[in-house]
Each structure stands twice: as structure tokens, then as C-alpha cells.
Amino acid sequence: xxxxxxxxLGIADPLAAAASETGLNGxxxxxxxxxTVTERxxxxxxxxxxxxxxxxxxxxxxxxxxGDYDSVLVSLDLKAYDGLRICSQLRSLERTRNVxxxxxxxxxxxxxxxxxxxIGAHDFLIRPVDRNELLARVRTQVxxxxxxxxxxxxxxxxxxxxxxxxxxxxxxxxxxxxxxGTMFDESALRARSLAMLVLxxxxxxxxxxxxxxxxxxxxxxEFADRVRACTRGxxxxxxxxxxxxxxxxxxxxxxxxCAVAERIRERVEAxxxxxxxxxxxxxxxxxxxxxxxxxxxxSAAEMMKRxxxxxxxxxxxxxxxxxx
Ligand code: GH3
Ligand code: MG
Ligand code: MG
Ligand code: MG
Numbered sequence: 001x002x003x004x005x006x007x008x009l010g011i012a013d014p015l016a017a018a019a020s021e022t023g024l025n026g027x028x029x030x031x032x033x034x035x036t037v038t039e040r041x042x043x044x045x046x047x048x049x050x051x052x053x054x055x056x057x058x059x060x061x062x063x064x065x066x067g068d069y070d071s072v073l074v075s076l077d078l079k080a081y082d083g084l085r086i087c088s089q090l091r092s093l094e095r096t097r098n099v100x101x102x103x104x105x106x107x108x109x110x111x112x113x114x115x116x117x118x119i120g121a122h123d124f125l126i127r128p129v130d131r132n133e134l135l136a137r138v139r140t141q142v143x144x145x146x147x148x149x150x151x152x153x154x155x156x157x158x159x160x161x162x163x164x165x166x167x168x169x170x171x172x173x174x175x176x177x178x179x180x181g182t183m184f185d186e187s188a189l190r191a192r193s194l195a196m197l198v199l200x201x202x203x204x205x206x207x208x209x210x211x212x213x214x215x216x217x218x219x220x221x222e223f224a225d226r227v228r229a230c231t232r233g234x235x236x237x238x239x240x241x242x243x244x245x246x247x248x249x250x251x252x253x254x255x256x257x258c259a260v261a262e263r264i265r266e267r268v269e270a271x272x273x274x275x276x277x278x279x280x281x282x283x284x285x286x287x288x289x290x291x292x293x294x295x296x297x298x299s300a301a302e303m304m305k306r307x308x309x310x311x312x313x314x315x316x317x318x319x320x321x322x323x324x
Pocket of ligand 2: 200
């Protein structure tokens, strides 16, 4: 490794130092069919990056779509194929849209290089390629790709955080509040049934008081998993706060919803919850109120009120039961 060697010798090599920045060792695909050119590119790049060569343009697109490349170097002087077409295909394919594209051309190729940049290629190199320029431009593309990925991941995770409950992985109250009305209106509009369950863990305060808050958290996670296991993908399951969970069931009658509720109640009661770092396991039960949309309901709130009332009666009647 060049950067390593120069550091050991005490030679300042800013290029090598920059290229050895953490994570800037990229995976590069070179699409070029002249062995002399690929050999030179490969020997320069492979000190810092993983370099793969592909001479066949069709195969190159397949590899670009399947491999996780940071950058693709496309020759504009392929014998049997237009390099510009590869550039545009790379930019339009779903799987390669984020890969950075570097064109490799001759000085006389200026007009085509310009078209390539318009198509969406990120940068270009003019042959004969200076080694330092090659490394600098490739490094910039690797950095750009990594930055784009980090940005995408962080946007995705903050979008998830806004609608998910962090402890249980269920949806959160905010999401439920925004979806509930839509699901209610949809079911009314299409004259389909809609039901909901309001679940509340029985005597959960005792779990916390006896085993500690962390054990309580573990119970909540396991509880959420069991509820999820009893529901379908189209059902909306949300933690409303504390140890209360709401399930909204589209296209489900009151009877069918009661059956789902009973299945959940049994599944929670059936096996004690085991907690980490504790040989004892905890018996947990849940009370569930059930309601379904009625023709006269003006909003989801009215249905929810009935489910809440039913839950209250379930608690009153001795807990560990399903009440309509
Ligand atoms: P009931 O059968 O009437 O529902 O009794 P309960 O003890 O479950 O009801 P209560 O509402 O009195 O207690 C709920 C407890 O849940 C109190 C609160 O400290 C605890 N709690 C709320 N959120 C969390 C949490 O995120 N983690 C843990 N471990 N406990 C929580
Ligand atoms: Mg309570
Ligand atoms: Mg409770
Ligand atoms: Mg509660």
C-alpha cells in the first residue's frame, strides 16, 4: 500500500494520504476493451481500490447492476458499442442510478463527452491519462457515492423514526393518528367493514415494580412481537404509549376482529415472558376492547371511543379478556 509505505518512509504524499481516508477505497468497474489501456488503469488504481475489468458492454451492464460498485469508468472508444449508450443506460437503470459514471475519451471526443455530461455522467478523463489526475477524479467519485449513500440512509432512518416506535418497532401514535382517519374514510367510501382493537397489558406497573424498568421494556418488546404475529400485513399495529397498543383491521367484521383479539389474548397468556439475565419468567395477560365501524359513525373517533369503553369494561370485569 502506497500510503502506508510513504508514511513509513516519512515522505509527504498528500495524494496517497487522501486516498487512504477511511472508507475511500472503492470498488471500480472499468468498461474498456483494449488490454493496454486497462492494464495501465488497473495498475494505477489497484493500489487504492478494488478494480474489475469488463470488455463486453452487455456483460458490463449486468455486472454494474449486480455488483456494488462506487464508480464505473466507461471508455468512449469501445470497438463494437457506443460508450455514451452505456452511460445513459447506467443512469436510467434502477440498480445503477446512484453509481458514479466516469467517461474515458480522447481529446477529439469533446463533443461526445459534453453529451455524456448532459446524459448524467459525473466526470471525464482525457487520454493519455495522468496517473495523479486519474486517482484524484476517481477518489472524488468514490467520496461522492459514499456521501450520497450516507445521506440516503439518514433520510430513510429519520423518516422511519418519525413514524415508528423505537422500543417495539411498531408504528407510533403519530402515524396511527394520521392513518386512522384515512382508513376509516376509505372503508366508508367503499362500504367495507373496518374493525379495531385496543389492547392494554394487565397490571404492568407490577412488572416494572417487581422486575425493574428494563425488564418491563423487554416484556413490551415481546408483547409487541406476539401481537404482530397474530395480525396480517395490511393491519395497522401501533403503540399508543405506555403498554397500550391499537390494531386497525381493514375488511374485518366485528366477529372476525373478536377472533383475532382472542387469538392475541391466548398467545400472550399461553407462555410466560422470559427476561434476559433472569432465570424466572413472567406471566403476562392482556385486556382487549373491540369495536367496528357503524354506518352512523361520523369519524374514527366514535369507533375508537367504543373500543376504549370495551377495554375499560374488560379491566373492570377482572382483566385477561376480550370485550366488545
Ligand atoms: P391495568 O391492568 O389497569 O392496565 O394496570 P397497569 O399497571 O398496567 O396500568 P397503569 O397505567 O397504572 O401502569 C402502566 C405502567 O406502565 C406505568 C408506567 O410506568 C409503565 N410504562 C409506561 N411506559 C413504559 C415503558 O416504555 N417502559 C416500561 N418499562 N414501563 C412503562
Ligand atoms: Mg392502565
Ligand atoms: Mg395496563
Ligand atoms: Mg395503560
